[in-house]
Structure formats: structure tokens, C-alpha cells
Amino acid sequence: MRIEGKGLIDRAHPVRFSFDGTSYGGYRGDTLASALLANGVRLMGRSFKYHRPRGPLTAGSEEPNALVEIHGKTNQTPNVRATVQEIFDGLEARSQNRLGSLKYDLLEVNDLLAPFFSAGFYYKTFMWPRAFWESVYEPMIRRAAGLGRLSGKHDEGAYEKAWAWCDLLVIGAGPAGLMAALTAARAGAQVILADETPILGGRLASDGGMIGGEPALVWAAAVEAELRSLPNVRIMTRTTITGAYDNGTYGALERVGLHRPAKANLPRECFWRIVARRAVLAAGAMERPVAFPDNDRPGIMLTSAVRTYLNRYGVVPGQRITIFDGSETGRALARELMAAGVQVAGIIDPRPDASSLEDCPVHLGAEVVGSRGRLGLSGITVRKGAETFEVETDCLAISGGWNPTLHLTCHMNGRPRWAEDLMAFVPMEGAVPGLVAAGAAAGRFSTHGALAGGQAAAQGALADLGFKVPDIALPEAEDAPCQPRALWAVAAEGRAWVDFANDVTTKDVRLAAQENYRSVEHMKRYTTQGMAPDQGKNSNVAALAVLADATGRSIPETGITTFRPPYVPVSIAAMGAGGRGAGFAPQRLMTSDQASRDRMAPMIEAGLWYRPSYFPKPGETTWKEACDREVMMVRNAVGVADVSTLGKIDIQGRDAARFLDLVYTNTFSTLPVGRVRYGLMLREDGMVLDDGTSARLGENHFLMTTTTAAAGLVMRHLDFVHQAFCADWDLRFISVTESWAQFAVAGPKARALLNSMLDAPLGDVPFMGLASVPVGGVEARLFRISFSGEEGYEIAVPTRYGEALFRDLLARAETMGGGPYGMEALNVLRIEKGFVTHAEIHGRVTAFDIGMAKIVSAKKDCIGKAASQRPGLSGPERQQLVGLRSFAPLTAGAHLFRPGAVIGQAADEGYSTSTCWSPTLNCWLALAFLTDGRARLGEQVRLVDHLRGKDVVCDVCDPVFLDPDGGRMRA
């Protein structure tokens, strides 16, 4: 029911929305919950386990009951708090967690079975027969459990992540937060003021009151206006601080587009990383419910929530309201309701000695011990002394006291402190370095306490940061002393809910104690209390109070479970913004990229790079046809491949050669200028890290190449070795991977191809030699190296000429029966030659394993040498690199056995790493690791691939299948 003249909603802007298919009206500024309550709708959901009818308990993000699905045009969002979701034209909300309609939920039968669904019942049953768990019990449990539904469709919404920096982050814009922000802003500090709601003021918007002699909201508006006028202040509304992390980092979730119709590119949410030198936690406090039998019916809500609905939204959630509250706020609510013309059926005040002077019935020393109403509250049972009586009512406001909103102070393992004088937990000071709690969050519940606390917290932060602390007179405000109250549970028979969201009752907590799950952590985990969407915000303290009572301990002795981030649930899409599709990692493109795509080459991922898989010709229907052709093209004519993705590191200095001697197993100081040498690099633990070639460009100048996969790893490794062990050497190096485009030109016609384009004919460049050659007016570097086994060159030009050179190379190659080749052919060519890649040097192999022990120099130390000499890393029991040949297809990842051996782990002697059909040798080849393999050349092994149905006997041979003497490369 809407109350004229009350609330901060915008009555000039009516809004239409729907809930479960029924259209309703509300106003801009309404939440879904306030608008539904205004329309007389109290039933908004079903509880998790028992499927009990539920309506809102709160008016905030801690809501445990009123969770709904929001449906957009293309997707849906489950578990949205109706108490937070703002309405807009066209908003479509649906209830969730029901089988049938919200009013007639078939799973309500669970409520009747409640005696058998006690805490932890599932640990004690569903064990027989064994096979029924996956086939019967678990599917049944899963279907009944859960809350809302995901659609299963990709989330195509826009999301954003952002950074912000400030001197002072103020969390919450109630009186404490406003005062803190104002104090810091006037000092000139960079201030961020964040509040979860769309407006500033916090509970001032719900509770009214006076500040500085004027209505509190007038004061708040003036502060807001000043803050908005200052360039050093950033106000972030609809923004919840979700987590406190190390060194002043805070996570925050901003609801950017959730309160309006979807709009292209408008983020739904933005996840902020706020870096704050200091922070003030001014998040207020949360009211606690009271556990009494059937305390969960729609219409029963917190006193503070009823007050918020009345004063902020101009809504009363019933026609005849009862208040079960032993504090002055309960009295204030009663007066406000009556002033608004709403009938108050009575105040049930557990205090025996409080005033009974109100314009409505007051029952002192009384408690609510029961409630009625199938889908919503229709009456309550009140007990006063020995007598009980019924009260007809459709809305009951309850209050069991207040808990400071201290959750963020626990995020770095701080444990709250029990304050007996407040009957509440308060933040442990210093729990989050740089963060200070103020106002109700620190247990100072009066308005004056909030203003003074906010100011003091800001002043402390300013002083720490070296700002001049401004002198601001504190406005006058109410400063009623806190009346400690703790009404956790009413002693009465029946199920009394502690955790509404997970359907945990006081009986469950007591059962946990009875079964010796007495640690508060055991109780939580056994009953699931505190693990629901509200994260125990409404139930943790009460549950442990009940546990303390059941185990005969005090509350501080019982302890408290901790609160973990996020403070409110955060969508995966928001924290993962940018990750969708290709955004997960940068895409690196070679200069030849477009030319390869122009030739219809499928591009495949190689680390972050994209490389052509093969270059299809008309008439070729499979990749293998293209691959075989490309291999033969290289073997018989000439092929061109872009190899720019290999890491290239330019190394200079008088100690450059000495450095290479340290990081490579073999010696580079003896390499003549103008020559290239293959090098093997180990990790310090002795395993092969990477391999590649390094060229000596000058006496003190080398160019190292790495594999594509390990380029970054090697750079980091070199930086470490340099900075940790030889920082004083005359040595500098830098990656030049991006500065050069480099192309392999391989095949018997490679030299002819180069000669057709170089500005001067190629002189005598020996195998593993290098030359500087002019091409098309550009000075190119030419390396005579081969990864194919053919006469091969790699020609490098500055990146900007890469595309032109590539296109030109291809055009010329094609006139000679050659052309481009892709990764597939490149792989076949190198397998035929027994060259290893990271398929072989996969981090568990030594130089010994791959037959390269001979290039670990005995004359010098190198990184990894000592550890590689551990006894377990060489010898006949090691699996060693061999070749396998067969006329039947081979697969990589198959395992090797002796022919005739019984297949089993004990007989397993190795595995294949790379395979191909060799069009050159007309058979299948594989590289493999085989126990004592080098001693077994000429033997046969059985290659078994269970997964792909292969069982082939093949010949063990040297891994260099083709041209073992290297005559073709050296030609």
C-alpha cells in the first residue's frame, strides 16, 4: 500500500513492470520489492530447502528471501535481490526455485518431510545401493536444490573493469561516511565516496531525524552538493565495496546498467579495483531477526526494513501492523506508521519495564511465539507470562538488535571482537591496514556517534597522509546511548528460523551440538548455516548464540566464523570482464598474416601468435594433401615460411660471449664472427629449457633465437642470470623479436630463389654462416640454417618490410615450383630430420635423454649442469629419444611395449611424442622416448594407443630419419 506524501520515489515518473507475468505499476526510485509491496504482493519467493513461501525480510542487499530471476530479451539473471533491483519500464521479473507456480509449489511437500530433513541427514542415508547415488539420489537432490536458473546461453552483455585511485576511500554514504568524505574533501585529499544504493544518506533516508537543527536529509543534501562541486571528490553510487585486499586494494561492483533497459555497449556492471591509501568503513549496521516458531512468513520483516519501506519508498507492507521490538526504533516506527494513518495492531515489547504510553496497544514483557497464514502472515501468537493470545496482523516488524557491518574487516583474516556492552561483534582495529571503521560499523549507533566517528576517522587518515586537518564544527545530532539488546531466540516449541536463506532452524543448530559438531565451524558446515546467498549476514551471530547456549559456553568462547569476500555476490562476468571471446589474451599477428589469409590458409594458435596451418590449393580436400605437397615442395624445389614468431634476443657487450657460455650448455666464446651455432639451454634443475641458434654478429654482438613457445620464459631467465649472477658484466640485451620479420627459405632451389631477388648475388655462405645482404634496397640479415634438412636460409628484414618481402618471396617461389608452407609441413620436415620441439623437450627431459649429452661442455660450468648430473637423470633406465617407423599409421601419445609383453603398467617402456606420415620416405614416422632407447636401435616395439585404437609393431631407429649426415643441408 502506497502512502501519499511519503518516500523519496519520483512520483512524476510512473513505471510499468511485471512479476510472474502480471503487470504492475510503481515509480522511478522504487525497488522491485517496494513496488510489489505497494501493490500488495508479499509472496516473492520460495525457500531453499523446504520451499516455504517467503517475502522480503530486509530492504537491502543482505536480503535472504526475495530472490527472483530478471528476464531480458535474450537472457536471464538468477538470484536477483528484489530489495536491490530498481524497477524500470519493461522490467520482467519471475519467481524462482519452485515446481509449479509460486503459489502452488509442488516441492512444498519438503516442508512436511522436515522431520527427516534435519541437519546433515544426507550424510546418514542415500548410501545403498551404491549405484543409486549417481543415478537416483544425486539427480533428485540436485533438481530440488539450487535457486534460480542460468539460461545456458552465452552471456552477451557488456561488462567493464576499471581502476581508481584515491587518498581516502569512504565506504558508505550515511552520516558517518558523509562526514568523513566532507572532512577529507575540504582538506584537499583525493576522495572516493562509494555507496551501495542509488542515493546518499544511508539510514537518514529511512529514519529521518535532525542534524544541525534541520531535517537530516537537508543536511545530507547540502553535504552532497558540496562534495559534488569539488574536483577532488568522486561519488560512486550503486557501488558496493566487495572486498578488502592487500596493500590498500579494494574490489567494488558498480551496477551501471541493471536499473534501466538494456542499451548497446552500456556495461551491465563494472568491477572496480580501487587503490586507496586509507579507507573509512562507514557501512552502518544490520538489524538482526529473532528466531521464533514460523518466523519466516511473508509479511514478517525487520523493523528497519518496514521503516525504510515507509519513509524511503512511501510503502507500508500491510494494513494492520504489529511490532515485535524492544527498542526505541520500534516505538518510532509505530508512531510514524500511525502518523501516516496506518493501523498498528500492537507493540510486543519483550522489556517488562518499558513505557506503555503509545497510541496503540503495548504488550510489555511479551514475545511472539508463533505465526499463521499460508502464503502470507495473517496472525501471530503472543505469549505474556503464562498467557498466550492471538493478534490478527498482516505485517510483523521484528528486531533482535543490531550487528555492525564489519564484514570487510574480516577479509584479511581479522576476527571481530565481542563487545558485551553492545551485545554485538565489533571490528578488530587494524584488521585491514589503513582501514578504520566509523559510526554504526564501529558500534556507535547514534547519529552524533556516526558524525563524530566519521570525522575522527577522516582526520586520522589525513594526519597519517600529511594533510592539514580542517576544522569543521560537528553539527548537532541525536546521541541516545546504545541500549544493548540481544533477543536471539524465543523459547517455544516449533521450527524457528535462524538462517532464512538456507532453511536452518534453531533445532538444526542444537542438533549439530548434540552430535558434537560443537566448533562453530563444524556447526556452520554441518547445518550449512551462513553459506547461503546472504552469507550469514542475517544469521551468523544468532546461530552462534544458539550454539553457545546449547553447549554451555559464552559467545566469545564459542567464536565466530569469518566473513570472506565478496561482501555481496559478484557476477563472474563482471570480475571476468574483457575475457569473453578473444579478449582472454592478446592476439599477435605476423607481418605475413594478411598474405596468408589471402591464400586461404587456416590460421592456428601458436602461443599468442597466429600461424598458417597449411596453404590449400584448388582441388585439395584435406589438410594432409596440402601438407604432403608442401613437404615435397620443400624437398624438391623451395618453400617459404614465416618464422618471425621465434624469439630473437640481441646481446651486446664485451662479456656477451661469456654470458652465452654460462646460459648454454655448449661453448659460444669460440664461435667465429659471422657464424651461427646451435645451442641448448637448461633450467637450473638440469632439465632442457629451450634450444635455438645464436649468431655472432660481431666480436661483442650476438643474436640469440629461442623457440616461439619459450621466448618470454628465456628472456626472464636471461634477466635473472644476468641480474643475479653477473650484473657487473659488460653486457646488455633486448628482445628484437618484433623488430625483424624473418622467413625460412628452404629447398634445393633456395639459393636460386634468393639470387633472383637479392640486389647482389649471394656469395659463399657456408652452412651455419650468416651474411648481410641488400634486398630491394633494404639491408637484410641472412642466416644459413635449416629446420627442414634442406639447404635452408632464414632472411630477416625490418618488420615494416616483412609483408612486402613475404609476398615477393612467394611470387618468385611459385615460378620455380615452390611456394609457402605452413606449420603442418614444417612439423613433418622437422620430424623427418629428428629435430626436437617442445613436444619432446617438455620439461622432463635432460640433454642425455635427447642424445645431446655431448654438447654439455665438460670444460665449463653452465646453468643446470650440476643438477643434470644427479644419478636419476641419466643411464639405461631413462627413456631416451628414438625414431619409430611403420607402414601403419602411428599416433602421438601412444605407449610403447616390447612385442609379446602383457600390456600393463609394469611393461610400459615409453611413449610417442610426435608423428607424421612422411611423403619423403613413404612411411609413418614417430619420435618417441623409449627406456634405454639408444641401445635398442634396430629392435621392434609395440606402439599401443588404447584411446585411438592403434596397436602397431614398429621399428626402432635413430631419430634422424632422413639424410643423417646432413649432406642436403650443407649442399
Next chain:
Amino acid sequence: MPELIAKEAWQGQAAVTRAGLVLAPLQDRPIWSVALFPGGADGAATALESLGLGFPEPNRWVSAAEVRLVWTGRAQAFLMGAEPPAGLAGHAAVTDQSGGWAGVSLSGPAGPEALARLVPVDLRPGSFPAGAAIRAPVNHMSAVILRTGPETVEVWVFRSMARTLWHELTEVLARFEARATVAG
């Protein structure tokens, strides 16, 4: 053979303006890494004097006419816009980085706010003033970032990632623009 034709990192890419921000591709230019050898600072300084440049302090860049010297690491700077002067040899390792980097400029008062979507460093003028140059990530990419005007910031990344940079920045601007249209 005919001359090889150079291709700019941003060949054919036009600037875009959204939400009051101008994202513009920058022309390629000579870029040389100048990395001082131990004890090479004085010799290098002498050589660099010919360009009118001193070696920049960490997180700073200096310029003379169109030539810049940008700090990029310990005892390392990028010389942008000119070939390295003679006389550096022996004092510094000089390495051609030209064409290996792709740069954009982002201009407009909200530039730092837009870049705060991708860069985990505060680029507002108060903490990133005139003459500032840093190494920092742009989302998952390594970058060199410079303030080149009161409302202009340059971002340089590896050339192979140019397309990703452009995509991520234009996406940021699109979101920014959408936010601006619903603000208030």
C-alpha cells in the same frame, strides 16, 4: 628487384572520436634502444649531447625538437625520432627497435579515465604529469606510456599486438560513450 615497400603498423587506420576522446594511430618512426653498459653513462651522455638530449631519469622522457629519449628500464632508454648519434659505441648497446612498436595517442580530458579501464597505473595529470613515461601493462600487453600533452597520452605496444590494442581501446570508448549518454 624493385624496392621493398614499407608498411606502417597502422596502415590505413583512421582516427576515431567517441565520447569526446580522439584515438589516433601514430606514424612509425625510428626507435632505438640505448642501454648503458656499466660505466657507460658519461660517455653516452656526451654522445647524446649532439642531439640536445640528456639521459632521462626513471619514469621520464626528454625531447629536443622532434627527437625524444624515453626511459624504458634500468639504464635504458628509447631514442625515438632519430638515428642514434655516433660515439655511443662502447658506452651503450644500441639496438634498432624501429617498426617493432605500434603507438596510439588518446586525447581528451577523460583520457586517463578511459585508460583506467586497461592500465593499472593512475594516469591523471596529478600523478602522471608532463614528461612522464612509464613501462606498464595495457590489459595483458606490455606497453610504454607517455604523457605528451595536458590532455594527451601515448601508448606504445609491440607491433604484433596492434590490432588487439586498437580493439580494446575502441571497446573502452564505446562503453564510455554509452555511459555518457545515460549519465545523470
Next chain:
Amino acid sequence: MRYSGLKVLTEGLFGNKGWKPAWRDPAPKAEYDAIVIGGGGHGLSTAYYLAKNHKLTNVAVLEKGYLGGGNVGRNTTIVRANYFLPGNQEFYSHSLKLWEGLEAELNYNVMHSQRGLINLFHSDGQRDAFARRGNAMVTLGDDAVLLDREGVRELLPWLDFEQTRFPIYGGLLHPRGGTARHDAVAWGYARAGDRRGVDLIQNCEVTGIDIEGGRVVGVQTTRGAIRAKKVGIVVAGRSSQVAAMAGMRLPIESHVLQAFVTEGLKPVIDHVISFGMGHFYISQSDKGGLVFGGDLDFYASYAARGNLPMVEHVMEAGMTLMPMIGRARVLRSWGGIMDMSPDGSPIIDKTHVEGLYLDCGWNYGGFKAVPASGWCMAHLMATDQPHDVARRFRLDRFRTGHLLDEEGTGSQHNLH
């Protein structure tokens, strides 16, 4: 008291008044035949199997906090046996077999759910590496199926097969892989051990290990000195500190691993799925929350909480792989402290002190190992001989080079 469906019914009818404590709270005795330091999953299962397999019933478990308060209660609940190196393979295979009978063994429903685990791969090279793994599993007698892209699509049609950064080439399906209810495992072993006479002593922190003449004789605790003939250190997460009490310096570095759970959702993910190109694995709990995790935060830590960079990385991985989970909300994140060893594999071995045994270095694979770890540790403590399936988990293997490096990332502790 035996648990059963009938018992739940009868107790339900009579107000659940008859349920007995799941375990006793005994005061520590002056002396035990064996003491297990650490009341986590591994410690509790060690004590249980000492009692059950080796008839040692004068046994105590000393726990500084509450039972199951460490990593057994803060993991992503995955149970699998998909290793490929001899040494690991047979151990996890044995463990999975124990899991398969665990409810009957313990008379406690640990909700072991063999829903199938799928490791996705994203290149030909990764496919071959997974084939090697799968073939090793089948060779051992376990189960593995290599799925191609269409095979994955059939099971997981909602993955992003079109736009994801690293396309899905296929997956290795391990049908017997799955999940279990983590707390229940600790409680089940605790209750079963208690029933066999094991003393479970909570809030009892070991502060010293008493050694005389190279032989262990007992421990000092916050509840007094306790003598023992044999002592097992089973305190993954704090191994370095407890081992230091016996003068040992372990090949262990402690790291934090974060995990996440969303709000409850109706069933949407029926398997355990792991991403091959980023650190991300996910399943859905029976309560409906999506339970997922990623890699370590990567810095040494005892804080049991993490930071945002890894949080964001995990979420971004989720968004590129399965953008349908975008609107699920993360309810809670937490961290566990991992014993990271230099090859990613555990240690179950004797020490230089007679009667002192060590079970540690579980990296982040400890949960699925709970049954076999206890089984093998109990065997070692009772017989002084390593159990055959744990014979390679030696403390000296880093010195000798007999490594068990499944990831191939080498001796850097945090890279496994």
C-alpha cells in the same frame, strides 16, 4: 550407532533426539602407541587405517584447531585418478578405488559422485599430451576416453566453440572422475576412527617433538606432554614448521590457492571441467553452487586468502570458455595453504629420526589422495616399510633426481 535411511526415518519420527555424538572428546592420555599430528583429511584417514588395517588402536590424532579445518574443508572437491607418471599413477588409482567404497567403509555418505571429469585441450600438441595421459590410465586399468571437438560439444553444448580465444580441439574424459562432499570425508573418517578407539583431540597444538638418541619419544603440546612410540607428521600447509621441530628443513614452499563458489543454481554443469589454456576448473555442487578454482596466487603465503589478479584471471578464463556462467554470482572466495614440492608430487617417507614419519607435499592434489595417503602412511608407520603404491614418494628423490614431475615445470615450487 549405525547410520541408515531407516535410522533417519525413525529419528525423524521421534524428534531427532536420539542422535549420538559423531565422535568423543577424550582428554589426551599420557602415552600412545602412535600419534598422528594433524586432524585433517590425511591425518584422520591415517589414524583410521592404523586402527583398521594394522589393529593399532592406542592412537591419538592431535589437532591444533578443529577437525577438518584445513585444506580438506577448503578445496574444490575434485576426485580423480588421471596421472601418467609411474609412482603417481598407481597411488591415485588405489585412492580412487578406496573412494569407490568409502560410504560403505565409513558408514557415512561422503557423496562421492563419479560424474566424469573432462580435461579440455586446445591444440594438437595438447591433444597428444592428453593422449599420453589417457593411454597411461588405460594401461593401468583405469578409464579414459579421448573426445574430439564434436564429442565435447555433445556433452557440453554450452561451451563457446566459436569465439573463444583458444579453440576447443577436444577433451580427455575420465568417467570415474568426479567430486565428493569435502567436509564429510573428514567427518566420516573421524567418526569411523573414533568408533575404532582412536582419540581425536582438538584444540591441541603440538609445540615440540621429543627425540632421544635419534628416536622419537613423544610430543609437547598445548595440553601437555604426550609420550608416543611413533609419530606421524601429517600437517600439509604447516609441514615446514612442524618438521622444523625435529630439525628438518623440507623441500616445501607454502602457497595460497584460491577457490570460489557461486550462489545456488538449478543444475547446469553436470561434469567436472578443466580448461587447458588458463587456470580454470569447475563443477557444480549438489546444493547448486558452481565450485571453481584456478592456479596459485604464486607467492609464498600462509594467509589462507588471496588477491584479485588471480581472481580476475580465473573469471576471465571462465568467460572465454563458458560465457553462459557470466550471470552466476560468486558468493564466496577463500584460500588454502598448499605444501608445494619441487616436482609437484607428495612425500610419504621415514625421516632421519627413528619412529618419526612424514606425509606432506600434496601441492594442490591432496583432497583426492585422502584415502590412499592415510592407507599408505598407516602402512609406513605400522610396518616401517613404504607401501608399494607410495614407494616413490621419497624425501630424498630431489637429491637423487628420481622425480615425479607431471607438469614438467621443474624444481620451482610454485609452478606445479
Next chain:
Amino acid sequence: MRLTCPLCGDRDRREFHYYGSDAYLDRPAEGAAPAAWDDYLHNRDNPAGLTKDLWYHEQGCAQWLVVTRNTVTHEVSAVELVAGRAGA
């Protein structure tokens, strides 16, 4: 988590790569006993409290850093350049 790089200033943890204990700086001399290498590569004090470890400013200046840090509170008390340390 944030680290103050001596060159680049206060930066987010995501810019850094972590290696391990600063024990990695004390590489045994050539010919050292296997036990020394075992200790160097594998065995760690692994303190719950103050520690020194190695971080690489990969997304910044590419410097290796020695960070003095508390493994329980994550408080950072000092950051130095590996290359700039005494005796380097």
C-alpha cells in the same frame, strides 16, 4: 597486493612474476657438493612470517627484485633491485 618497484614505483601485483626464496641468489660454486645443490634448488626455510623472495617486474622495467615480506600478513617492508644489491 602491491609492490613498490624501486624504479617504477607502486604497482599492482599482476605486473610481477614470482620466482621463490632469495636463496636462489646464493648459487653454489662450480663443483659444489650435490647436497649444496639439493639445498639450493629444493630445501626452504619457508617461514610463516618475515621472508625475502624474488619477484620480476615483467610488465614494467624487467628488473628482478628482492622483496622483504611477511607471509602471514602480506605486509611488504622492503623492495630492492637484485642487480643493485651489495656484492652483486
